[in-house]
Amino acid sequence: MSDSPVKEKSVPQAALVPSPSPSRASSLPEKKSRGRRIREIIWDSLDGPPEERKLLFKIDIFILTWAGFTYFSKNLNSNNVSNAYVSGMKEDLNVVGNEYQTFTTMWTIGYVISQIPSQMICTRIRPSLWCPSWELLWVIVTFCTAAVKTPHQLYACRFLVGLAEGTFYPAVHTVLGAWYTKRELAKRASIFFASAFVGSMFSGYLQAALYKGMNGTAGLAGWRWLFIFDGVITLPMALWGYYALPDLPTNTRVKWLKPEEKTLALKRMADAGKGKDVPFTWTGIKRILFKWHFWVYTAYYTFFICSENIGTYMNLWLKSLKKYSVSEINTYPTPINAITIVTSLAYGWTADALQLRSPIVYFSLIVCFFAAMNLAIWDGVPFGLKWASYYLTGFAPGSGPIFLTMVNEICADDTLERKFILGTTNSVAYSFNAWIPLVTYNTTKAPRFLVGNSVTVALIVCATLTLTLALFLQRRDA
Template sequence: MSSKTADADAERATAYPPATAIQESPKRRWVSYIWDTFDKAPEERRLLTKLDAAILSFASLGYFIKYLDQININNAFVSGMKEDLGMYQNQLNYMQAAWTVGYVIGEIPSNVMLTKIRPRYWLPAMELLWTVLTMCLSRCDRPTQFYVLRFFIGLAESTFYPGMQYIIGSWYRKDELAKRSCIFHTSSGIASMFSGYLMAGVYNLGGRGGFKGWQWLFIIDGVISLPIALLGFIVLPDVPEISNPWYLTEDEVKLSQKRMQLEGRQPRGPYTKAKLKKIFTSWHIYILTAAYITFNNASGGQPVFQQYLKASTNPVYTIGQINSYPTTTYAVQVFTTLVYAWTSDSILRGARWPPIIFGAVSNIVCYASLAVWNIPEGWRWFCFIMSGAGYGLSGLLFAWAHEICSEDNEERALVVGSMNELAYVFQAWLPQVVWQQVDAPRYRKGFITGTVMSVLLILFTAATWVLERWETGKKRAGLVGSEGTGSLSSAYGELGEENVVVDAQGK
């Protein structure tokens, strides 16, 4: 063994103290296809139950309120805000752009900070900030006020999604990761559905307390968000090597650390010139970021289904119908996202590319049809609704990035941050060109762009799969050093059999 490898092994052993209960299961039982913890040792099962109750619950609730507070502007717009404030040009585009600019500015700095400070304080504090700012939207009576507040809401919200993806990737292993990432991401679809139903309900509050119905939406969103933000200070852990949450024992913390060592996922370290050079000369940051840009910009964030219903004259839809019917799109998103997660983790044994290709093909069918526009009414509704099948790929793309970048914690944080960051850089300007409000509801340029973006997503997904296989082949051939290969068999060999629990059936 080279001195470099020996030093790396010693460093990992120091960062991740020995644990006593990690189970490797060569032959999976059928219950693991339902939920992965059913096929693990009792100690590891208890650990994962606690982590899910804390991390997954807070992540899902936090993303729910984040997306609820992000998407509410669309529901308010089609529920009277447009007419009350005279927004007949591209003001909705400008509001969305102001939010996106703030989001873009904050993402990468926030993810870099998470490698240096404690996430359990930073993320809940930002949630609390955007909650207060969301409630302030109810007092706005001019578009310029919305622009300013939406910018700062975007700045605060930029911390959450890439930050929580980084934390999830710091605690879960390959066979657990996609399910958690995708369950986390489904919260956006549930929030979009809930916002539609909520707007349909609170619209009737118009006039009470001097507020219009759409203003009540911002107030109630803030009321829902506040306790969830405060919960984060209690349950959110840090990353394993510095975490000591009240609900984990010392042995469970050590077990968490050992699990990450076996996964080849490295602990936090300094940003050095050599590390930055390695990151920016690798294909990881470029191809993974390009794939996420194409996914995230296939749709423009416009309430296209709502605007189509609002513009309809035969029949004329009520405010409740305009807000409720489009929630079917998000129901499809939630369902397909969970199908993608379980299929990828369980049936495909960690392969991420097949569901991504499926979602991209679904986008192409729906957006190409809507670009034609003169299609049967039933097929148009089908395309509006089934476009949700392409919304749920974010968790898979992030899970894939965590696995590809597992050897370097700082690369993983930077790549995850860059994926989300640059996706929203495009989202800051692209909708101003191809998803202009004045083109509603027939967004021909937008639907064509969504089709092209989905084709590019397929190409970048194929490139990622080829390059990952090539890189893995080089490592197996010994052309790359053994440090951080992520091979479970080699990891168990290095740790010694005394740290692995094997049951009587050899599982």
């Protein structure tokens, strides 16, 4: 535009509307058809270029099959301890007092202490070697669990299983985050998370089948066959990991990706703005600890994780009624996991489609608060409402990935802070979860658990208040 003065003159009104330049027109958002928008909501790669669709299909098949089936077997094993307890293990091992809670506590201790060191080691050892090797240890210890004779031997097995399992969850999220963009990651994370509860749901039916069909076979009780079956189905998954895990796009050497596909994967990550990892330094950690994000987000997630125990005691309630068979005690609680699977996927797809985060988390907390209040009151609560309340606890776990997505987005401008919070929050939460159930849910108080259910109500209230504080501080900073 010229700096010289011009004489005013009458200009037609239409001429006052500037015509968009090519650069400006290209910056306008593309208007998508309804059909294309629906396809993107259902699955994000349906409208992508052919070469990108092929790449996504491959990494979906290899990464998600390994991660999903392995997580399935891990939660199958965790729930099998509870199912084995009510299927003869209590009597065979002479479990007394609060020893049942100690089984869970020993697993949690091993799970907590291995996560952060494992993440540090994974920066120097390929995940495709590190993770499957721990899976093999997990398989060996699971086989040993079938042969335990005393509660103390089971303590050792549960600790080692937790130690091996702690290396898995953060490593999977590291691999997922390295290969998928922001538009793709949430759905895959939801599928990965939901696969765990498929294992939890399947556990009750598996124990019921083994109790009927294998109890006494080869001189072994049905609950022992349960752990043998765990090891058998997990062994091929561990071996599959050596081939399926692609490490990271920067150092992958898998044979199932062509050279041009590896190049495309690198380009996708560059286009998504994912650069080199920022190393941990004392200066960086000090900076993080002086910001509110770490403290408030960690506090919320700790309250949230510790409030999830309430639904796991439904089988003890059913056993106390003395009117259900072993098979029914094992299978009737499984809809809790089915509800978690459905709500987890629904939360993930809704969060992406509507760009909602905190409302979904609030919804899950309200439902779980209602359920916990009924179980805390107990006396006078109708039998059917108690039953429904246990099932409603399945609405809570699926909001965990939604909260972590919110943390990921808020801390996106500080790579070190984001990785530090996502890497330590889970460890801190489970370090509290290692002892809080031991103190509050004393199995000698079954089935009412007045202290445990009341503490759960308080934890949900604290989680709600902490989430509200986080949202307030986010808006203040914005």
